[in-house]
Amino acid sequence: MVRKFGIIAVALATLIISCSGKPVDRAKKNKHTITIAGSTSVMPFTEKLAEHFMIDNRKFVIDVQGGGSTAGIQACLNNTVNIGMSSRELKEEEKTLNTITLCYDGITIVVNPKNPLKALTLQQASRIFSGGITNWNQLGWINRKIDAVTREEGSGTRSSFEELVMKGSEIDDGIMVQDSNGSVKEVVATDPYAIGYISLGLVDQRVRPLTINGVVPSIRSIKVGRYKIVRPFIYVTNGELDEDGRKFVNFVLSKDGQNILKKEGLVGFYD
């Protein structure tokens, strides 16, 4: 019996020791750790950047988490992360944070590849999502209800879309809602009658982007300023970054970093 208690005591002690102290503290002893959290739109690209960065800088550990733009900004304000990611501009009360724009991202309106529709005007797009246009025959296709998909309230992509496309009119309540770029893409890729909007960087052959006012969404058209549905991807920091953080940001803004973003379909600062 005494032995059993002894074993339990040892187990408990080990548990307590292993839990005490923040994981970040332990890692810092021999590694440089940067924690980044926020927008799920920026996250996959930051992960890719971090992977490349860590190949050259073996002593660095970069911890990238999602949570959403607002959560990332909040976490940064509370100093729980070194860098917050946001896919929307900061609101008034968040302006105390420093911002670093890492690139620009186009929002593309996508349909299923089986859909013959090629082009939309900005006004038509707005009317589809506000419930004005509900049938594909209003756009010159078959007589079938449009299965429009939007993002949930509070999403950075949605708020950019509301600002840049809806321009004041509201997104209709009867429209389907999905909670990530990935799920919107999944719905559009599987439903021939669906329409949705996702990051330009995520467009592949499973969905087809529509031209807006005759402009093809592409890195080029965004760069020359012809494609208008564009939002910034930003990193936010609370005060000055420490040396480790600066090293990572410098890499992101360097030619190598920007080239990685470009390969992913985003619009950086170099050609």
Add this chain to the structure above:
Amino acid sequence: MIKNPVKKEQFVKWVLVAFALSSLLFLFLIFIFILFEGLPLFHKIGLKNIIMGSKWAPTKGSFGIFPMIVSSFLVTFGALVIGAPMGLSCAIYLSEYSGKRMKMFLKPALELLAGIPSVVYGFLGVIYIVPLIRNYIGGSGFSLLATSIILGIMILPTIISISFDSLMSVPKTYREGSFAMGATKWQTIYKVIIPAAKSGILASFILGMGRAIGETMAVIMIAGNALRIPTSILDPLRTLTGNIALELAYATGDHRLGLFSTGVVLLVIIMILNYIANFGIKRKM
């Protein structure tokens, strides 16, 4: 260590009491926490504007969750329509007809059904049921119908196991008495056993409802999450649980409080359902 056996008994007893009470403590803490976060908004916006309001636009100051309450009940009802007859039939078969070997095979299978994670059900729904509905019935497939089917399957284990227990607890003498009167097996089941087990069967339906109304992951994946009250079984809809899970990641300020208010409403609904179910079970005993 403690040498005196009596003291050791006492020690063990109090340790167990402490752990037993801790579960109560968790319940209490969850309750307090949700009320604490959710009630301020009821005070600010008004109970009626939240529960009866039909417009949900939390970033623009509208917090009506009436469509979601209706939708939650619709999917729950749909799940019952599909799950209850299937579950009850299965329970009757298990308790009255099946032999030992069949039971040995069916019971573990049902337990396995209960153990499948809800995200897997959701995934199956998205991959198979949604396209089937879209191609053969109509609409986008993300609909009340798809959600009801998936939830109907998900509540089967709850309905079957509780109905089965209550059918089995009907005394053997009832059956013998009925057979002695010359009733057939089906007549016995229909006229004697089911009425005797009625309250337990009802309790199983209500607990199944509780499971359906609280299900989140699978529902988000297949319900379509539109904010309007569905007008047909092919329309998308959003449940109370879906609303919380969809928007929590991005919510701040009043928006976040609005989600907690949704949680309060959900908590009240589930409490009422559980109370009714408990009442039903107690009366039987």
